[in-house]
Every structure is written in C-alpha cells, then in structure tokens.
Amino acid sequence: MDQPVILYEDPHIVICLKPVGYLSEDSGTARCMPAMLREHYRAAGKNSYIATVHRLDKVVGGVMVFSRRKEVTGKLTAAVQAHQITKEYLAILRGHPAQPSAELTDLLFRDAAHNKSFVVKRMRKGVREARLSYREVGRTDALSLVRIRLHTGRTHQIRVQFSSRSLPLLGDIRYGSKDPNCSAALWSYRLAFTHPITGKPVDVCHLPPDGYPWSLFADSLSHLENT
Numbered sequence: 370m371d372q373p374v375i376l377y378e379d380p381h382i383v384i385c386l387k388p389v390g391y392l393s394e395d396s397g398t399a400r401c402m403p404a405m406l407r408e409h410y411r412a413a414g415k416n417s418y419i420a421t422v423h424r425l426d427k428v429v430g431g432v433m434v435f436s437r438r439k440e441v442t443g444k445l446t447a448a449v450q451a452h453q454i455t456k457e458y459l460a461i462l463r464g465h466p467a468q469p470s471a472e473l474t475d476l477l478f479r480d481a482a483h484n485k486s487f488v489v490k491r492m493r494k495g496v497r498e499a500r501l502s503y504r505e506v507g508r509t510d511a512l513s514l515v516r517i518r519l520h521t522g523r524t525h526q527i528r529v530q531f532s533s534r535s536l537p538l539l540g541d542i543r544y545g546s547k548d549p550n551c552s553a554a555l556w557s558y559r560l561a562f563t564h565p566i567t568g569k570p571v572d573v574c575h576l577p578p579d580g581y582p583w584s585l586f587a588d589s590l591s592h593l594e595n596t
C-alpha cells in the first residue's frame with residue numbers, strides 16, 4: 370500500500386493528500402484513505418483510529434482531514450455540516466466562464482440509483498440548494514483554471530454546476546467532457562477551520578501534482594502559490 374502524504378497531524382486530526390483513484394471512506398475491496406492511514410499509524414506503533422468526516426469523489430484528489438479520536442469525529446462532522454470548514458478547489462473547465470468571478474446557485478437533484486446529479490428548476494423531494502463562488506485565475510484558448518469556494522457540499526456539486534453552464538470539467542466523462550489523458554480535472558486545494566480541541570486556526574493548502582492537465586497552467590499555479 371502507498372504511504373500517505375501527510376501535511377499536518379496531531380493526536381486529534383490528520384490532514385493529508387488523497388490520491389486520485391482512492392476512496393474517501395472505508396471499503397473492503399477498493400483502495401481507500403482510512404485503510405492507508407491506519408496501516409501507516411500501526412506501522413509507527415501509534416493509535417490507528419481513523420474516521421472520515423467529509424468526502425472527495427474517487428476521481429478527485431487533494432487535501433482531506435480525518436479524525437484520529439472518537440471524541441473528535443462528531444465535532445468535525447458537525448463543523449462540516451454547519452459549513453464551518455472552508456473548502457477551496459481548483460478546476461480546469463472546458464470553455465471560458467461569462468464572468469471572471471461569480472457566485473453560482475442552483476437546485477440539484479441527485480439520482481442515487483445512477484450516482485449522478487442534475488440541475489432542476491423547482492424544489493421538490495430530493496432537491497437541495499447548491500451554492501459556490503469562483504474566480505478565474507488562468508486560461509488558454511480552450512480552457513479556464515478557476516479557484517472555487519464551496520458554500521454547500523452536494524454530491525458532484527462543482528462538476529454538475531459548471532457542466533450545466535456548458536463548462537464541464539476537463540476529462541469529466543460523467544458530465545460531458547472526455548479526455549483520454551485525465552479524469553475530472555478537480556483538486557481539493559485548501560481546508561481551513563478552527564481546531565476542534567485546541568481552538569486554534571488550521572489552514573492547509575497544497576497545489577495539484579505536476580503533469581497534465583495542471584501543467585497547462587504552471588505559471589498561474591505558481592502565482593497562486595505565492596499569493
């Protein structure tokens with residue numbers, strides 16, 4: 370099993386990078402983050418309790434926080450549900466947004482049977498509001514790099530909100546953009562929150578890995594790292 374890339378840890382929480390292709394939650398058959406972290410801590414002779422408190426899609430990589438204590442799990446989960454954890458993402462869109470920055474609000478319906486979400490026009494059973502804000506930070510002739518802040522956490526929210534505006538994420542086959550060289554170009558870039566035990570601020574950022582498609586925006590990402 371691969372070794373986790375740990376960005377911050379203490380006896381209560383661990384913040385690490387989830388690789389693309391790993392599940393966020395426990396799985397008995399697929400590669401998953403909790404198992405990777407437990408094995409890491411067992412090998413180090415440390416407490417190996419790990420609990421997932423928020424999720425990233427399997428095709429998405431980036432910064433995640435996990436609980437290392439049972440008494441912390443509920444506190445972190447409550448903070449996620451109350452939107453008290455700042456979540457920022459980087460995404461590469463196929464196309465260019467009409468505005469360089471904006472807030473997007475939609476009604477999303479999740480089709481659980483097909484694991485897909487849709488923008489709908491009116492509220493009904495199974496529909497929830499989805500809201501995010503974005504800022505364009507780079508572009509090529511055909512693509513845009515955007516920095517996104519989530520204000521709600523709906524299934525596939527970023528992917529479907531942009532796709533519904535004819536701006537699918539590069540490589541996101543499920544929502545209308547094929548690319549043989551990458552899956553959905555979405556990266557969990559930043560998590561910021563108040564530590565559930567110490568009360569101190571925690572703020573962790575990490576840029577996407579080198580290589581396609583992020584290499585198309587190397588200059589923009591370099592500038593982002595220095596701002």
